[in-house]
Amino acid sequence: MAQNMMLYWSSGSPPCWRLMIALEEKKLQGYKHKHLCFDKKEHQCEEVKALNPRVQLPTFKHGDLVVNESFAACLYLESAFKSQGARLIPEDPAEQALVYQRMFETDNLQQKMYDVAYYEWFVPEGERHESALKRNKETLVAELKLWDGYLEKMGKGSFLAGKDFTMADVVCFPVIAYFPRFHCPKEKCPRLMEYYEMVKDRPSIKASWPPHWLENPEGPDTLKNL
Amino acid sequence: MAQNMMLYWSSGSPPCWRLMIALEEKKLQGYKHKHLCFDKKEHQCEEVKALNPRVQLPTFKHGDLVVNESFAACLYLESAFKSQGARLIPEDPAEQALVYQRMFETDNLQQKMYDVAYYEWFVPEGERHESALKRNKETLVAELKLWDGYLEKMGKGSFLAGKDFTMADVVCFPVIAYFPRFHCPKEKCPRLMEYYEMVKDRPSIKASWPPHWLENPEGPDTLKNL
Structure with a gap:
């Protein structure tokens, strides 16, 4: 499942990091990813621009679904993989x-x-x-x-x-x-x-x-x- | 159910307004509420301070639960009243x-x-x-x-x-x-x-x-x- 995911991220960015923690918690190790250096403006590459009109990181794709906002991606992962890995949002x-x-x-x-x-x-x-x-x-x-x-x-x-x-x-x-x-x-x-x-x-x-x-x-x- | 809710709000505030739309969509009319004028600093009243350490509006309470962040309150209402009113977050x-x-x-x-x-x-x-x-x-x-x-x-x-x-x-x-x-x-x-x-x-x-x-x-x- 995770092989179907692609994450563009930069080191230390809280929005990137939270998504990476969610991926780990949901046992989605093995996702494809590309580390881009923000200081070198590597995030302004064509791949990111094609998926994220704000040209920000994280830029995240699962199959054909693009979910770039980190809160959105975290909620999406919890919902799509509810019974996999840690339960991050309680039932009640x-x-x-x-x-x-x-x-x-x-x-x-x-x-x-x-x-x-x-x-x-x-x-x-x-x-x-x-x-x-x-x-x-x-x-x-x-x-x-x-x-x-x-x-x-x-x-x-x-x-x-x-x-x-x-x-x-x-x-x-x-x-x-x-x-x-x-x-x-x-x-x-x-x-x-x-x-x-x-x-x-x-x-x-x-x-x-x-x-x-x-x-x-x-x-x-x-x-x-x- | 809605009689058990209390909303402190100000007119035109997008965070307040979105919560009020969610309450309407979920058929939770009849909630208790207090309209406070932001320009007159009425939101800095003791009632709000007791529930919301940032002294912001909306301030929202359902029974004993306090959920003041507007996104949080909207997601909470959708979850707590999933089968009531409009479905605001799709199943899939x-x-x-x-x-x-x-x-x-x-x-x-x-x-x-x-x-x-x-x-x-x-x-x-x-x-x-x-x-x-x-x-x-x-x-x-x-x-x-x-x-x-x-x-x-x-x-x-x-x-x-x-x-x-x-x-x-x-x-x-x-x-x-x-x-x-x-x-x-x-x-x-x-x-x-x-x-x-x-x-x-x-x-x-x-x-x-x-x-x-x-x-x-x-x-x-x-x-x-x-």
Whole structure:
């Protein structure tokens, strides 16, 4: 089944990584893939352009179906391979509620992390303001506190939506992993860092760990002064 | 069942509106609700703060379950009331693929619309740049062209993910409705405007139409020069 899949991805991109975790969890190893370097603009190749009008990664194809949005692809895989590998969305709608809620809250954490860590990437030189970056940092610290509070409330050893690893963890872990990677002070989110330590060696996550993070385990200290 | 639900919402907010359309489609009329004026900061009330740490709207509760993210709430309602009202996500995973893809692409259109229409709302006075607003406009025009192309390819009378009204329409219509509302020139997205005309009188959409749009049918010309 997986031989019928093609993934274009870049190392460390949270949207790519979450899809790769989902593929591992659903036991879809063996999919075809192409690693493209974002910095070298390799993602702007004709193959990607033909499948993805936004020319973004991930670009994902299963047979004739193209599903490029990472949340869409994760939900699609869970539905198409419901009884294969890990069950990532529980059967009971009442349990689904929290899984969905945390899944879509992830966009907040991801965007706020980008707004700090990639401020210079996204904002052209002449348009940058210290006041904006300062505000972005405050917003990110508040967001981290929120997630830390969720974990604190759920208790030690909990995943993001309860006692089981779910789609909430699949989509959010790649964002959370940026905080230790970028030297965010542990005291900004101690529970989140415990969660990171607990989850980082899960087989699906280890198997999809960004190759350039393996090559350079010591990341930049972008978030050192958060 | 719906009497067990409580929605805090504001008029015209796309995230609130999509949840209200989903409630209508799933025949969940009769839910309790409270209309809060965003401009008057009524959403910062204690009731919302108690349920939603981001103090945003929608804030939504069903029994003891709190699901505030609009995409999460829509998916939850579809799952919890699968056989009630309209079926918004098809059974077949192959058909789901496009529904999910368009659903999550909506974030692109929404954010790019906000980045133009609400530029002054989001960016403090001292940090505004003509160059940024110009770039945001170009990005929005390209995004509109993309959606217009999707509809062009699907053919006249098509919904966003095919011949049926689906969750893709539920989540995206409230964003699309901003373009005619804000006087966006029709030639920027002719197929999208045909789609708007086709869908705007659907009962679920009419029933949830923003009250302040009804009171003032002539919206501001914010997107006149897009």
